[in-house]
Every structure is written in structure tokens, then in C-alpha cells.
Amino acid sequence: MNCQHCGATISENSENFCAHCGANTTLQHEVAQTVALRCNTSKKMQVLDWTLAIIFLLLGGAVLIVWPFAALASVMGLAGHVPEGTPIAQILGAYLFHVGVLCYPIIYIASLILSITLMVLKKPFVVLCALIPIFYICFVFAFAMFFMT
Numbered sequence: 001m002n003c004q005h006c007g008a009t010i011s012e013n014s015e016n017f018c019a020h021c022g023a024n025t026t027l028q029h030e031v032a033q034t035v036a037l038r039c040n041t042s043k044k045m046q047v048l049d050w051t052l053a054i055i056f057l058l059l060g061g062a063v064l065i066v067w068p069f070a071a072l073a074s075v076m077g078l079a080g081h082v083p084e085g086t087p088i089a090q091i092l093g094a095y096l097f098h099v100g101v102l103c104y105p106i107i108y109i110a111s112l113i114l115s116i117t118l119m120v121l122k123k124p125f126v127v128l129c130a131l132i133p134i135f136y137i138c139f140v141f142a143f144a145m146f147f148m149t
Helices: 026-079 088-102 104-120 126-148
Strands: none
Touching: 026 088, 026 104, 026 126, 088 104, 088 126, 104 126
């Protein structure tokens, strides 16, 4: 660290005055400590964000393990016969649910690419992007439950 007044090098554990020109360096030491503390805190937050993002992406990816079976059921549901007298809201809800299930891999892959891009660029909202597939699947199921009852 250098003195703001004369530019001489100041050691971090020196007195509160510059040995070369005698200027007060107390404020300069405090600013340097605050900046160092903020850098450490932001690095810890970044590691926490990345860890949470990876956990949420793995959870979203775990849904893809059962997705082929759900996709088969959704295709059969879309191709199935609708009995007469079924309320239009139930028909619409069932079709939207089946289409929502079939679209899940697209949502997951888009979220995965966006999350990885944000991690590489060290941008915020990584965790939020990683949560998109989980929010999506919860929304699809909640939507289906709303229309099916």
C-alpha cells in the first residue's frame, strides 16, 4: 500500500502516520481492510451460490431419470379418448399437463446452459436460474391439480 500524499510504500502494520512525509494513514488502513473483507465475503458468497446452483441442477437432472416413463404416459394421455361430458377445464388441464411434462427436458437444458454461462462469467442469479426446472415442474403439477379437481 502506498501513501496517498507522497506515494511512499507503507507497511500494513506500521504506525498511523507515513514514515516519509508524516501524513495520517489511519483512514487508508481502514479502507484497505474493508476492501479485503468485502473481497473475502464475495468469494465465499460466490462459492455458496455455485454450490447451491449445482445441487439444484442435480435435483432437476434427477427428474430426467423418470422422465422417459412420464413422457410415455403423457403421449398416451394426449392420444387417448376423452369421454363425453368431460368439462372443458379438465380436458384443457390434462392436455397442458401432458405438454408441460413433455417440455421439461427443454426447460432443463436451457436452464443448465444459462446457469453454466452465468457461472463462467461470474454473474449473479446463478441460483435462480438453477431453480427454474424445479419451479417449472412444481408449477406443472400444481396446474394439473388445480384443473383436475
